[in-house]
Amino acid sequence: MSRKETMKIIHTPAVPAPRGHYSQAVEQNGFVFLSGMLPASDTIDPATHDFRQQCEAVFHQCQQVLQAAGCGFGDVVQATAYLVGVENWSLFNEIYASYLGPHKPARAVVPVPALHHGYAVELQLIACVPGGV
Template sequence: MTSAPLVGIAPTRAPKTVGPYVHAMRHENTVYSTCILPIDPKSMQMVGETAEERFRRIYTNLGIVLEEAGSSYQRIIKQTLYLTDMEDFNSFNKVTIEFLGDHRPARATIKVLALPLEAKCGLEVIAATN
């Protein structure tokens, strides 16, 4: 019996990763993302003056990764949100509804001291494929 292959997901439309890893890995029917940051794919700069702008960029980047992996926002099973400022929590909820509608995945929120590139927030997900 052979093991199911692991497939690295590294869409060229998404911002480049900031280290030696891919945006996500797909194993069988499950996608595991890295921590998606609010980076503009063209400029490779952190974007967003407000928390809502940052979260919209994160979800846009995530959508690119999920699509490449054969998944979608509606197939997210679990989200892990990383915040340097818990005051941004309600903004994340608002933007989540914009992107996920009535879909309600499980979620953990973790306050951190710092994230790569001095990002103020990041999001990783586990999702099922379509």
Template sequence: MISGQLPINAEGRALADKSFEEQTQQVLSNLEHCLARAGVDKYSLVQVRVYVTDMDQWPVFNRIYAQWLGDHRPARAVAGVAQLHFGSAIEVEAMALAATA
């Protein structure tokens, strides 16, 4: 389980002042980094939950997400929320399955 990933760069700076597109790319990069640290990749994802503060941005997220993930389609839900930490426009949490020995 990967807890909520916000658009925060490697230096710990929140990117709430960046475009929704840039925030989305950072969130997916953070998610991919967390997955790699757990020994899996994005193709191990089985569920993704997305929180956005502006549902009108959903098509933007959907386009970037589809490019990022290719043909793999884990279960996914989106929820519109009033606000997110640090003024972020997007947060993503996910679940992946790892092979067992």
């Protein structure tokens, strides 16, 4: 069986469909790889929604995609966050901890000068499907 045959595309209508040539997530060999998630443009406007609101939207979207893959935040093994403005790091950390609780996966936080569509946060996750490895 080829790798492509074992790859499973994860999609949930609870999150806006990608506007580019990529999937919301892909499951392969017991791991789920979530694409970088920006706040949903149909509900969050970077000109009027602050950093906290943008983070809450991103975490909610990630939660929906993880659920569609049979996972939760407790199954996340690695997270990469891109933040516009290093001054947002502590607020991001507070919101991150509220969603992940005592679970502490590997993580990188990358301050960047800008993100697509003017958003201030993007989150990319890798999770392990319970019983999948």
